[in-house]
Structures are given as structure tokens and as C-alpha cells.
Amino acid sequence: MNDVQPTWYTAAQVAERVPADRARRLIGKALVDGFDPATDPARVSTPAGSGHLLLMPSTISAWTGVKVASVAPENPARGLPRIQAVYVLLDTATLTARALLEGSALTSLRTPAVSAVAADALAPPDAAHLVVFGTGPQAVGHVRAFTRIRDLARVTVVGRSPGKVRAVLEEVSALAPETVAGTADDVARADIVVCATSAPDPLFDGSLVRDGACVVAMGSHETGRRELDAGLMGRSLVVVEDVATALREAGDVVLALEDGTLTEDALVPMRDVVTGAVVRRDDAPNVFKGVGMSWQDLAVAVGVVDPAA
Template identity: 55%
Template sequence: MQQPRWVDAAAVRRIVSPDRARRLIRCELADGLDPASDPARRVAGVGDGQLLVMPATKGRSAGVKVVSVAPGNPDRGLERIQALYVLLDADTLTPSVLIDGTAVTSLRTPAVSAVAMDVLAPDEVGSAVIFGSGPQALGHAEALLAIRHTSSVTVVGRRGDAARATAQRISGLATTHRLSTRGITVDDPQVEAAVREAQVVVTATSAATPVLDDDWVADGACVVAIGSHEPHRRELGSGLLGRSLVVVEDIGTAHREAGDVILAAAQGALDWADVHTLADLVLGRVERASDRPNVFKSVGMAWQDLVIAEHLARP
């Protein structure tokens, strides 16, 4: 077998910008890609963590991402989520390219969120709140700034030093205007006011229970929840889901993995018949609500990785 070409994290960022990733994801949906065709994610428990296998096929390409989730890694100075992506020829199933899968995940997750935010968020986003201080917090800030002229970002974290460090990194992302940032802890009394004033709220945490109160989010605001892919975990409460326009990547996948939606429906706060898909947004079948919050719940799907990997593999 010929040695597969290696694409490292630096090359991933150099070849595909965050906004280019957004446009690639959006284009695939606009061209008719059906997320429901994705095979279900396979999950195996390993100690306190998980091993995930995410295969996908499209056209002349196939690929699989192998992901490890180790909750204790940050205390060891390692990333909580690590991954490797293998791109194959769909006819021969010969591995052709190996890619830093962690970098792919860090790129495509905010890109998918940005596709939703571009429809669900108001045209004017003066302030945003991001729960979480890891790589996805930074990536979602960058994705938001590529589509909206945001002037204030508040980072909310369990540890004040981590939240402040992420806020400082976000402050350097704005190149066309002055961006005010701050980092505060989850128990800071300023959190509620920040959320109530925000036009965009992102939850990118490892929490198993809601990280904000149901009534904090203003009508017309956009909430993006990306922290969990497990049916028993949630970052958003049933009350918030029940009074919101709710969008997911795919209905079948959400039934298996989107705990925020699953639990809200089980508690009678939300009807699955009222849940929309990301393709509905892209194809104009549903529009942003101004009289209630807009929630996009993402669990991450294999087709998204393949879209990015295909572009990275081009000569």
C-alpha cells in the first residue's frame, strides 16, 4: 500500500479558513446532501472516556474519523478530545490521506454552527456570551466574527483564569474593529445580565445539566449548543427549548444523541414535529423567529468531517 499523505494541524488551518469551512458546509446542504444518509456514530466506553468511530461516504470519497474523549486529559495537560481522520478512495477503499482529526473537529464544528447562526442570529450582534473556555469556545468566537460585526464577547468558565485567557485570545481575532472581551466564572452574578443582553449565546461545555436559566435568553436571540452528543446530557433546559424555534442537524441523529432536545421532548416541553433541520434553514424552508429564542442543537456528524477532508486532500 502506498504511504498516505499526512496533513497536520497547521496545514488544516492554512488550507481552509473558518469562513471557507462554513461556506463548504453550506454549499453541500444547498446542493442536496442528505445528512440522514450518515451511518450512526459508534461509541465505546473506555475507562472514564469514550472512543468514537464516525464513517461517511460521498461521491468518490469515503472517510472515517476516530475520536477519543478523555475527561481527565485537561488535568494532564492534554486535549480532552483527540482525533485522527482517514480519507479513502470510495472505489478501492485505499487510504490516501491521513489528517489531524482534532484540527478537523475544531474547524468543522464552528463552521456548522456558523451556517445556523448566519440565519438564526439577528443582523446586528452587539454582544455574545460563550460558555466554555476550550478550543471550541475560541473557534465559535472566530466563526461568529466572520459573519457578524460583534463588539463584545463574554466568556463564562468554571475557572476564572481559563475564561480570562480565552477572552484575551478572542480579543485578538477582530481585525476590522475594536472588540471588548472579558472572562468570568459561572457563579459570577454578571452572567445572567450578560446572557439577557446577548444576541448570540454559545454553550461549548462538558456539562450534564443546564448552564443557564430558561428565561435568561431574549426573544430573537440565537443559542448554539454543541457540548454533548449523549441522550442523557444537556446544556439547555426544557423551558428554553419549549419556548424556542429549535433546529438540529438531522432528526434521526437528534433522536439518538441530542440530549437537550430528547429530554425536553420527554418532559413534554417540546414536540418533535416542531423541530427543524439545518437543511431547512439553508434551503429557506424555515426562517429565524423574532418573537422567541432560536436554538441550534448540534451533535456533530461524520459528513461534516468528510466535506472538510475532501477539500484538504485537493492537490
């Protein structure tokens, strides 16, 4: 009989044990140490109740884990979150559950951490101006993460609601010398652009993005939605977490392929830029399109339970 009881970690404990910068290092370390995202199982979606469940399993060396996320579109009307999640962490040798973690906190940490790992390899070394599209927690999380990889002098926030833009600016005001509201045209002067929205259509004219700039899009994992136009995708170095995953879930990639501006063989796995096998371009924009993968949650979860990871 197994009397091992898994330890429960609250959202506050997850955030305390793995600050944003440590989350970035954990994600990067997994890739540098040889983990190949192409081996990660595909995200599984299954109908449940009034919504659906997302199952995200992964194994990295001594640890195995699975995130179970519920998506209930009617929940906000009930005063509940639309997305909720729990993470189960097991040791690989015996598949015994060692920890249970609040899963939404993991998502909040790993998404900007993954973006920061990619942007650290793709953004100009002297990048000073960040433009962020979006006014939710991920927009704030990305500003926080990106100020740890570059010495930003200016952060511009673009959103549809002036009130929400002001709220984001108040939250990030201490992170850069200048934080201002902006418009889509500000991408023309940006060194780094982050798209953290639920928009189904391109957020700006991609022709405005300068050669050498870095653009990160992480707003969705649906094939019919995109934040970046086909023109930008076609003239850029396009980096994805994993090629097969991008072809299955990344609308920015899938729709650009359908439009004929991008080819499958032009896609670069994230691991290649992190390890230096492929380098950023100064003569074209550098795009990272992320959809979120199971191994990223696992890398951060291990950091929660193992201070030495």
C-alpha cells in the same frame, strides 16, 4: 498490488489549508449542494482498553472517509490527551486511502464551522452582542467563527474560573471592539448565545433569552446532559443537524421531550434553514443544538486535500 501511498496531513497543515471561514463555507456548500445529513451513518462507540473508540464514517459524492477517535479517561494523568483521532480519506470509486489527517484538528475546525452555518441563518442580521459560555478551545473557536458572520461589537465570556476567562479574553481581544467577562444573566442582553461547555445541567435561565435571539448549544452528545433548560427549548424554533441523530444523542432535545415542553415534530433539520425552506423567527428564540456528525469531518477533510473544493 496497490502502491498508492496516502499523504499525511498534520494538525498545522489542516489548519493552514482550511482556515475557519473556509470550513464554514465547506459545511454550508455540502448542504446547499444537496447532501442530506439524514443519510449519514450513526456514530459507533465500542469499548477498547481503558476507554472506547468512536467510529464516524461518511460518504459525500466522490469522497468517503472515517474518523477513528479514542477516548481514554485516564490519559490526562499520563500527560496525554483524553481524546485523540485520526481521519482516513478515501476516494469513493475504489475505496483507496488517499490521505490520513490529524483528526482532532478536523474536530476543532468543523464544530464552530457547523455552528456558524446554523447561526448565520438563525441570528438577527444586525447581531452585535455575543455571549459565550465556556473557556476551552471551542469557546475561542466559536468567537473566531462568529466574528466572520456578524459585525460583533461586544463579546462576553462566562466561565467558572476567572483565570481561564481572562485567558480567553486575551485570545479574542482583537476580534471585537469590546471583550469582557460576564455572568449568566448577560443572556438577557445577548443577540447570540454560544454554549461550549461540558456542563450536565442548564447554564442559565432560558426565560431571559429574548425573542429573535440565537442560541447555539454544542457541549455534548449524551442524552443525560444538557446546557439549555426545557423552558427555552419549548418556546423556541429548535434546529438540529438531523432529527434522528438529535433524538439519539442530543440531551437538550431528549430531556425537553421527556419534560413535555418540546415535541418531535417541532424539530427542524439544519438543511431546511440553510436552504431557506424554514426561516428564523423574530417572535421566539432560535436554538441550534449540535452533536457533531460524520459528514462534517468529511466535508472539511476534502477541503484539506482539494483546494478547489
